[in-house]
Amino acid sequence: xxxxxxxxxxxxxxxxxxxxQGTSSPYSFYGIGDIRFKGTAENRLMGGVSVFxxxxxxxxxxxxxxxxxxxxxxxxxxxxxxSKFTSLSGTExxxxxxxxxxxxxxxxxxxxAAFGLIPYSSVxxxxxxxxxxxIDGNTDAVNIIRKYRGEGGLNKAFAGVSYSxxxxxxxxxxxxxxxxxxxxxxxxxxxxxxxxxxxxxxxSELSGFNFxxxxxxxxxxxxxxxxYSGITFSPESNLKTNNSRVIxxxxxxxxxxxxxxxxxxxxxxxxxxKMPSKFSFGVGFGQTKKWLVxxxxxxxxxxxxxxxxxxxxxxxxxxxxxxxxxxxxxPNYNSxxxxxxxxxxxxxxxYENTGLVINNESIKDYxxxxxFGLPLGGTFSNLNVGVELGRRGTAKALLVEENYANVxxxxxxxxxxxxxxxxx
Numbered sequence: 001x002x003x004x005x006x007x008x009x010x011x012x013x014x015x016x017x018x019x020x021q022g023t024s025s026p027y028s029f030y031g032i033g034d035i036r037f038k039g040t041a042e043n044r045l046m047g048g049v050s051v052f053x054x055x056x057x058x059x060x061x062x063x064x065x066x067x068x069x070x071x072x073x074x075x076x077x078x079x080x081x082x083s084k085f086t087s088l089s090g091t092e093x094x095x096x097x098x099x100x101x102x103x104x105x106x107x108x109x110x111x112x113a114a115f116g117l118i119p120y121s122s123v124x125x126x127x128x129x130x131x132x133x134x135i136d137g138n139t140d141a142v143n144i145i146r147k148y149r150g151e152g153g154l155n156k157a158f159a160g161v162s163y164s165x166x167x168x169x170x171x172x173x174x175x176x177x178x179x180x181x182x183x184x185x186x187x188x189x190x191x192x193x194x195x196x197x198x199x200x201x202x203x204s205e206l207s208g209f210n211f212x213x214x215x216x217x218x219x220x221x222x223x224x225x226x227x228y229s230g231i232t233f234s235p236e237s238n239l240k241t242n243n244s245r246v247i248x249x250x251x252x253x254x255x256x257x258x259x260x261x262x263x264x265x266x267x268x269x270x271x272x273x274k275m276p277s278k279f280s281f282g283v284g285f286g287q288t289k290k291w292l293v294x295x296x297x298x299x300x301x302x303x304x305x306x307x308x309x310x311x312x313x314x315x316x317x318x319x320x321x322x323x324x325x326x327x328x329x330x331p332n333y334n335s336x337x338x339x340x341x342x343x344x345x346x347x348x349x350x351y352e353n354t355g356l357v358i359n360n361e362s363i364k365d366y367x368x369x370x371x372f373g374l375p376l377g378g379t380f381s382n383l384n385v386g387v388e389l390g391r392r393g394t395a396k397a398l399l400v401e402e403n404y405a406n407v408x409x410x411x412x413x414x415x416x417x418x419x420x421x422x423x424x
Contacts, residue, residue, distance in 0.1 A: 023122040023153075024083055024094035026400050027363060027393060030307055030315045030356055032154050032206065032239070032273070033123035033182065038350075040101065041077045041410035045371040045386040046326030047348025049294040051230040051282035053170070053216055056380050056414045058105040058114055061280075062214040062230050063172030066105055066112030066162040071380055073105040077410030086401045089129075096124070100410075112172075115159040122153035123182050145189040152182035154206055154239075168219050174212040178239060178275075181205050182308065187250070201246045204308045210237035210275055221285075228284035228294065236301065239273040241308055274304040276355075286327065293327040302355030318362065320355030324348060326369070344373030346386065359397040366391050371408065380414040 028034035039061050043050045050061040053068035058075050077100040085092045103116025127148040155178070162172025182204045189197040214232040221227045245267040277300070284294030298321070305317040326348020332341035347370040356363040371386015388406040395401040 023098075023124040024081070024096055024126075025392070025402055026085065026125045026127055027354075027356065027358075027402070028121075028123045028125055029148070029150055029184070030312065030358070031121075031305060031317070032180075032308070033121040033150075033152070035121050035354075036098070036153075037101065037118050037120050037156075040075065041371070041384040041386065041408045042346070042373065042412070044388065044408060045346040045348065045369045045384070046294070046324075046328060047350040047367070047369060048298075048322070048324035049282060049284065049296050049326045049348060051216075051284040051294045051296060052228040052286075052292055053218065056382075057412050058103050060101060060103060060114075060116070060118070062216060062232050063114070063160040063174045063212060064162050064170045064214040064216040064230065064232075066114045066160060066172055067107070067110060067164040067170050068216075069105045069107040069112050071107065071414040071416055074103075074413045075105075075410060076102045077384075077408070079409065080407040081404060083402055083404040086395050086403070088395060088398065098122070100408075110164045111161060112164075113159070113161045114174075116157075118156040118158065120154045120156045120178070121180075123150040123184070124153075125150050142190050145187075145191060147187040147189075148184070150182065150184040152180060154178055154180040154182075160212075162214075169215070169217050171215045172213070176210050176212065177207075178210065179207045196249045196251060199248055199250050201248075202308075203244045205242040206239055206273075208237060208239040208275070210234060212278075224287060226286055226288055228286075228292070230280075230282050230296075232278070232280045234278040236277040236304065237275045239275050241271045241273060242268075243271060243308060244268045271308070273306060273308070276301045276303075276305050282324070284327070289330060289333040291327065291329045294325075296324040298322040298324075300355060305355070315356065315358045317355050318353075318357055320353045322350065322352040324350050328373075339375070342375050344382075346371050346373065350390075354392070358399060361394055361397045361399055363393050363399075369408075382412050384408075384410045384412065 023034040025034050038044045039048050039050055042057050050059050053065050055068055055070040058073050059065035079098055079100055081096045083094050099119055101118045103114055105114040129146045156176045158174050158176045160172055160174035162170055164170040184202045186200040187197055212232060212234045216230045218226055218228045280298040282294060282296030284292050286292035300320045302317045302320045328344050328346045330344050335341035350367045352365040354363045354365055367388050367390030369388040374383045376382055386408050390404050392402045393400050
């Protein structure tokens with residue numbers, strides 16, 4: 001059965017894989033870029049709440065959930081982003097289509113396993129500024145054009161396993177291999193003063209391992225209600241970076257650059273970034289397959305993090321917090337006559353202090369999300385769609401306010417695998 005609906009999933013995968021960069025935010029210039037992964041579509045549409053176990057959806061935020069799967073599950077998710085950037089100098093708009101995750105979960109009795117790939121962070125920006133400034137040897141202000149461009153990001157290939165000690169308590173762990181490459185280019189021109197501009201090209205290759213452990217507990221309350229709780233912890237880890245910097249002069253031709261560059265200086269270094277430890281805790285209350293309301297808190301020790309290059313002096317990092325509140329509602333999960341009664345309705349809100357501080361301003365992120373889980377006829381599989389509306393940053397302190405809308409889509413395809421045949 002799963003093979004009959006694998007084609008649309010692969011079409012979605014091909015669409016988002018060959019799409020544009022995963023972000024257009026100027027804030028992706030700092031650190032390892034814009035942290036994209038906010039959970040699967042099912043959790044993300046509830047504000048990021050992930051405290052409950054599910055037999056047909058993979059919960060990628062807590063590895064203790066894998067053993068709750070009853071069917072082999074394949075999930076792939078992507079999103080379309082439209083953003084409006086506002087600063088003191090004006091407004092700009094950008095759009096992106098991205099792959100958010102791809103994973104497989106396999107039930108094995110009291111055990112469960114999962115593996116997959118998550119594009120974790122992205123760098124993707126193009127910024128052009130023009131205004132008065134000073135160049136060496138000139139005491140008078142001249143018109144200066146600066147162009148900034150970046151692309152790349154960090155990916156996570158993961159594998160995990162969980163074990164259910166009882167029907168109400170399970171534990172699990174993930175191991176992640178982090179890898180990626182980030183490239184940025186900065187161009188400096190003073191048209192009318194000189195035909196030559198300066199270009200700086202920076203490249204960082206990233207790699208490292210980290211792991212994540214989790215536990216989940218649920219119990220009946222007043223016979224017909226359920227209480228859920230979940231906890232995860234990721235210790236601090238190292239991310240190795242091989243950095244290179246090339247500085248050269250280029251010819252300025254009608255606000256473009258020639259293909260040639262005369263090298264003035266090259267630098268290379270190997271650094272180790274401290275990936276912050278993370279701790280999350282959440283609780284939920286509801287009725288299985290009917291409704292749930294949950295809340296979750298995530299704490300990151302971002303103060304130990306740093307930028308890839310030490311000459312970025314206007315940005316630092318602080319410990320961050322994320323608060324999530326959301327839930328779902330299913331009118332009648334077992335309905336045979338009314339399709340709309342079987343739809344899962346989800347909604348949630350999220351507030352996040354990202355941990356990034358620029359020009360002494362903490363960058364915050366607010367979002368509201370809502371969507372649907374649409375059953376695919378005759379199967380345990382479903383299509384999840386929804387929208388997330390949010391705002392990040394501020395136009396104060398010469399910064400940028402980003403207002404964004406994300407259209408989120410995922411397939412969760414489920415079937416029984418590894419069944420021993422009774423007849424040949």
